[in-house]
Amino acid sequence: MSAIPLFPLHTVLYPDGYLPLQIFEVRYLDMVKRCIEHKEDFGVVALVQGDEVRKPDQHETLCAVGTMAHIGEWKAILPGLMQVRCSGRRRFRIVTAEQLKHGLWMADVSPIEDDMTVPVPSDQQDVADSLGILIQTLQERGIPTGQMPMQAPYRLQEAGWVANRWCELLRLSLAQKQLLLAQENPVLRLELVQDVMVEHGLLN
Known part of the structure; x- marks a missing residue:
């Protein structure tokens, strides 16, 4: 490059x-x-x-x-x-x-190599499900596609895509967001996102 x-x-x-x-x-x-x-x-x-x-x-x-x-x-x-x-x-x-x-x-x-297309592990399925519910809620409110905080196609089955969308949505410090961006293992990034969501009461 x-x-x-x-x-x-x-x-x-x-x-x-x-x-x-x-x-x-x-x-x-x-x-x-x-x-x-x-x-x-x-x-x-x-x-x-x-x-x-x-x-x-x-x-x-x-x-x-x-x-x-x-x-x-x-x-x-x-x-x-x-x-x-x-x-x-x-x-x-x-x-x-x-x-x-x-x-x-x-x-x-x-x-940096693109994330490998890795399915969301069963242990992190709740993270993907929560994102799917959020997208559905925004759609039901009539928010135009171009104004959605995440853009289609919604790849809710991919660990890296789900992790990245939550990285954008969660209230994290710039340093935390940067560390997650630099993390090259999409499943580990998703696990870290799950930890943050549990810590903030966003997951059971």
Whole structure:
């Protein structure tokens, strides 16, 4: 994987996750326009230190593991404002990163293998069932598909997909979300999610 542009955020994007963004900084407007023109993705990484909006003399520290973001829909609201809807693709690990003069981060990265398609183990079936109930509840409330916090297809039988959706939904610290993103065993990630849900009384 060659050098990619990065979008540091105070959030963690997971594979197959949904990420709506409002773009107004010049560095990211230019980046998004280039990605749309060349049909390329960009990298989303969590910020350990610093703000999403650039400030003078601010130092930004990035997490080492991020996720490629694919622009599915976009709309230019004003000359200096764009709305984009992105979906998470493959994870990556930053090898080297450099911030350019105008503020955009570029990084050489190495890809992390996609989760193996592993069925949800019987011991964690309650985690998948709870997610299925949540999706059904949102559908019954008439929430449009495009506004759902998780996007179809709903792969409730896959350990990695179920774990990732709960990682997005649960109130976890950025550090916890980042550790779960970096976990390469989807079943272990699901087990860790189950532990959190039990701890918070979300499962019996």
